[in-house]
Amino acid sequence: MSEPLLRVEGLEAGYGEVQVLWGISLAAERGRLTTIVGANGVGKTTTLRAIAGSLRPWGGRVLFKGEDVTRLAPHAKTARGLVLVPEGRQLFHTMTVEENLQMGAYTGRAARDYAARLEHIYALFVRLKERRFQRAGTLSGGEQQMLAIARGLMADPELVIIDELSLGLAPIVVHELFAKLESLKSEGLTIVLVEQNVHLAFSLSDYAYVIAEGRLFTEGPPAQLESRPEIRRAYLGL
Amino acid sequence: MLRRPFFWIIALTIAVFAAAPRGADVELRESLLLAAVYITLASNLNLMLGYAGYVNFGSIVFFGLGGYFCVYFMGTLGWGLAPSLVASGAAVTAAALVFGLGILRLRGVHFALATIGVNEAVMAFVTNFQPWGGSTGIYLSTELFQPLGGPGPALWIIYYLLVAIMGVSLYLSYFIKRSKFGLGLLSIGQNEDAAAVLGVPTPRYKALAYSASALLPAVAGGLYFFKGAFIQPADAFDLTLSTEAIVITMLGGQGTIVGPALGAYLYEELRGWLLTSETFANFQLVVAGVLLLVIVQFAPDGLMGFFYRRWPRLRRIFE
Amino acid sequence: MSALLEVADLSKRFGGLQAVASLNFTVGEGEILGLIGPNGAGKSTVFNLINGVFAPNSGRVAFRGADITGAAPYRVARLGLARTHQIVQPFAGMTVLDNCTVGACFGRENLPLARAREAAHEAAALVGLEKRLEAPALELTIAGKKRLELARALAARPALLMLDEVLAGLNPTEVAHMIEILRTIRGRGVSILMIEHLMQAIMSLSDRIVVLNSGKKLSEGAPAQVAHDPAVVEAYLGDPGMVQRRPQ
Numbered sequence: 001m002s003e004p005l006l007r008v009e010g011l012e013a014g015y016g017e018v019q020v021l022w023g024i025s026l027a028a029e030r031g032r033l034t035t036i037v038g039a040n041g042v043g044k045t046t047t048l049r050a051i052a053g054s055l056r057p058w059g060g061r062v063l064f065k066g067e068d069v070t071r072l073a074p075h076a077k078t079a080r081g082l083v084l085v086p087e088g089r090q091l092f093h094t095m096t097v098e099e100n101l102q103m104g105a106y107t108g109r110a111a112r113d114y115a116a117r118l119e120h121i122y123a124l125f126v127r128l129k130e131r132r133f134q135r136a137g138t139l140s141g142g143e144q145q146m147l148a149i150a151r152g153l154m155a156d157p158e159l160v161i162i163d164e165l166s167l168g169l170a171p172i173v174v175h176e177l178f179a180k181l182e183s184l185k186s187e188g189l190t191i192v193l194v195e196q197n198v199h200l201a202f203s204l205s206d207y208a209y210v211i212a213e214g215r216l217f218t219e220g221p222p223a224q225l226e227s228r229p230e231i232r233r234a235y236l237g238l
Numbered sequence: 239m240l241r242r243p244f245f246w247i248i249a250l251t252i253a254v255f256a257a258a259p260r261g262a263d264v265e266l267r268e269s270l271l272l273a274a275v276y277i278t279l280a281s282n283l284n285l286m287l288g289y290a291g292y293v294n295f296g297s298i299v300f301f302g303l304g305g306y307f308c309v310y311f312m313g314t315l316g317w318g319l320a321p322s323l324v325a326s327g328a329a330v331t332a333a334a335l336v337f338g339l340g341i342l343r344l345r346g347v348h349f350a351l352a353t354i355g356v357n358e359a360v361m362a363f364v365t366n367f368q369p370w371g372g373s374t375g376i377y378l379s380t381e382l383f384q385p386l387g388g389p390g391p392a393l394w395i396i397y398y399l400l401v402a403i404m405g406v407s408l409y410l411s412y413f414i415k416r417s418k419f420g421l422g423l424l425s426i427g428q429n430e431d432a433a434a435v436l437g438v439p440t441p442r443y444k445a446l447a448y449s450a451s452a453l454l455p456a457v458a459g460g461l462y463f464f465k466g467a468f469i470q471p472a473d474a475f476d477l478t479l480s481t482e483a484i485v486i487t488m489l490g491g492q493g494t495i496v497g498p499a500l501g502a503y504l505y506e507e508l509r510g511w512l513l514t515s516e517t518f519a520n521f522q523l524v525v526a527g528v529l530l531l532v533i534v535q536f537a538p539d540g541l542m543g544f545f546y547r548r549w550p551r552l553r554r555i556f557e
Numbered sequence: 558m559s560a561l562l563e564v565a566d567l568s569k570r571f572g573g574l575q576a577v578a579s580l581n582f583t584v585g586e587g588e589i590l591g592l593i594g595p596n597g598a599g600k601s602t603v604f605n606l607i608n609g610v611f612a613p614n615s616g617r618v619a620f621r622g623a624d625i626t627g628a629a630p631y632r633v634a635r636l637g638l639a640r641t642h643q644i645v646q647p648f649a650g651m652t653v654l655d656n657c658t659v660g661a662c663f664g665r666e667n668l669p670l671a672r673a674r675e676a677a678h679e680a681a682a683l684v685g686l687e688k689r690l691e692a693p694a695l696e697l698t699i700a701g702k703k704r705l706e707l708a709r710a711l712a713a714r715p716a717l718l719m720l721d722e723v724l725a726g727l728n729p730t731e732v733a734h735m736i737e738i739l740r741t742i743r744g745r746g747v748s749i750l751m752i753e754h755l756m757q758a759i760m761s762l763s764d765r766i767v768v769l770n771s772g773k774k775l776s777e778g779a780p781a782q783v784a785h786d787p788a789v790v791e792a793y794l795g796d797p798g799m800v801q802r803r804p805q
Binding site: 418424433434 | 608610630631634635639640642646647648649655658660662663669670673710713
């Protein structure tokens with residue numbers, strides 16, 4: 001197996017004086033969907049934010065395509081092909097769908113082939129094309145999530161990190177989104193996903209990391225993990 | 239208590255104030271009298287500002303009201319000095335309790351603005367209140383100095399009384415600070431909600447501190463305006479005086495007892511210099527304002543705060 | 558066991574959000590009760606409703622037999638109910654000893670200043686801060702500040718101690734130390750109601766667990782029982798129905 005696209009070693013981070021991550025190590029292989037699961041407040045979002053650079057890590061390393069990008073600002077990582085789709089989507093609500101997508105293509109890397117990429121995105125997310133001039137704030141939950149992912153894709157990433165895909169969405173919408181992710185994966189995109197629903201995460205990912213209390217609890221291919229009582233212990237302590 | 243050096247430091251200060259003007263010229267006494275007034279105002283203001291963390295911009299209202307009550311009792315009702323002072327103190331403290339009911343629910347900026355509102359409201363009332371002379375004010379006849387032995391001796395008596403009031407203010411600050419009540423006030427100043435969760439009866443304590451901070455300034459006001467034999471709303475409720483009291487307290491060090499005294503002395507020196515300087519005579523208040531901004535930004539602990547940080551052992555002697 | 562704290566049919570709404578809905582539970586004498594639930598389940602709101610920071614829309618809170626529903630926080634503290642906060646709130650400008658003295662002065666026993674200082678001393682020693690009594694509170698580390706918050710609440714000699722995520726942000730050594738302290742406190746007869754996200758810790762400490770989800774009580778019972786309750790497992794791990802089996 002070649003060098004993973006993303007490698008995280010001993011990541012430590014926190015907010016103010018409070019340390020949340022106590023040394024997280026994980027890796028995302030090219031072309032795979034890797035998922036991170038764990039209870040609320042254990043540090044899943046903190047991990048993603050520390051990787052993407054919106055939160056400064058206190059210690060450890062983040063390696064992307066072999067390069068140490070630990071201390072780089074988020075826009076520098078985006079320019080290298082590492083994109084975060086944040087929790088709660090964080091769309092520009094008063095802008096249209098297309099304007100949001102334009103904002104996603106801000107970096108120089110993304111500006112190349114902008115028109116072609118936009119068409120490609122619209123082909124994949126037909127619903128967004130139908131609503132291209134609609135204000136983002138007026139879209140449904142599922143459409144907003146779609147837009148958030150699409151906007152991330154406009155930056156021409158090699159790795160997309162998605163924080164909480166299924167939050168507040170109906171199962172059928174979630175499955176539609178996952179279908180899109182599958183087809184993106186088949187085009188060579190690497191995906192790291194944080195997902196609240198363990199069952200969903202396991203059924204759709206190639207590899208999983210379970211986090212508890214700011215540390216790695218266990219890891220492995222979902223088929224191996226699903227049945228183990230450890231998963232319940234990671235969430236409930238017993 | 240008597241074994242603590244600070245108790246005697248206050249006593250010494252009072253003694254110095256009492257002894258210094260004897261044999262010297264009247265100017266020194268007048269200067270020290272003004273200092274004593276400033277120290278009284280600043281020390282009592284400190285109970286709310288430095289201890290409980292509530293900024294009272296309109297604290298002058300106690301001083302002015304005390305002056306009015308006293309002048310009224312003596313001039314119109316013909317009472318003697320002592321009963322007038324006592325009654326003024328009581329009346330203004332009662333008034334403070336009433337004001338407090340209205341404004342102590344507010345916090346931070348809102349409280350500060352409300353205290354200004356209280357002062358302005360009282361001033362507006364008095365300006366239109368004929369029994370108190372309305373906007374013209376009240377003149378006292380110099381005959382009122384006769385029971386004290388005539389104008390000369392009267393001024394000395396007034397001076398000693400003001401020094402006594404200053405002394406009581408300093409001791410009051412001191413005893414409160416070392417008491418359970420003072421600890422409660424200080425915790426309110428640090429974090430009012432956390433203090434309440436710990437059981438500090440915050441509404442009652444704030445009302446007590448606010449009323450306590452009214453009593454001695456009221457008596458001082460009575461003495462001050464009796465001495466001048468004249469009171470009018472513009473002088474009695476002049477917001478610049480309470481602003482200056484805040485500058486003094488913060489300059490010297492809020493929450494400490496030495497702070498207001500030190501600040502008063504320094505401020506009076508500064509003011510004296512500014513008033514006689516050609517460039518700054520008209521800018522005296524501007525300087526005060528700028529000074530306040532600088533202190534709040536860069537040295538919110540004031541001079542005593544700086545000294546205590548530099549020489550922590552000072553804390554054992556001073557407060 | 559007589560009920561020290563009784564929460565009956567407690568409800569609270571914030572605008573359109575029902576934060577707590579008809580909640581019922583009790584805390585007995587000498588008991589450690591753990592309150593758990595996914596993020597946003599309403600746990601801190603429950604604490605705020607009990608100690609008077611908010612008044613409930615309906616329902617009742619009784620402490621040591623007295624109705625304290627909606628009573629002001631300082632009155633509740635006087636009755637012997639102490640509380641720590643998720644985000645610590647030390648009196649930053651005061652020393653460790655003075656912080657604890659405030660707790661001792663205004664708590665259940667309403668001690669005079671001298672006796673309060675002694676009680677403060679004891680409380681600080683219990684959490685291991687006896688060597689830092691003269692230190693200004695703001696100089697302590699996060700672990701120190703958490704211990705100070707605990708000592709300050711203890712100094713009031715409460716009958717019930719409510720702890721809001723007292724273990725958050727501590728490293729494993731500090732967590733273990735704090736757990737020992739909590740066991741000692743319970744050994745002295747203080748009952749504890751605690752909110753905690755560190756699941757292993759709270760499951761091992763608590764005598765009983767109440768699980769909250771979306772403001773409602775989801776489950777209640779011994780830790781082992783609750784951890785295996787399918788409703789609780791689903792609340793934490795997610796709805797298995799989300800998965801449609803697809804051909805691999």
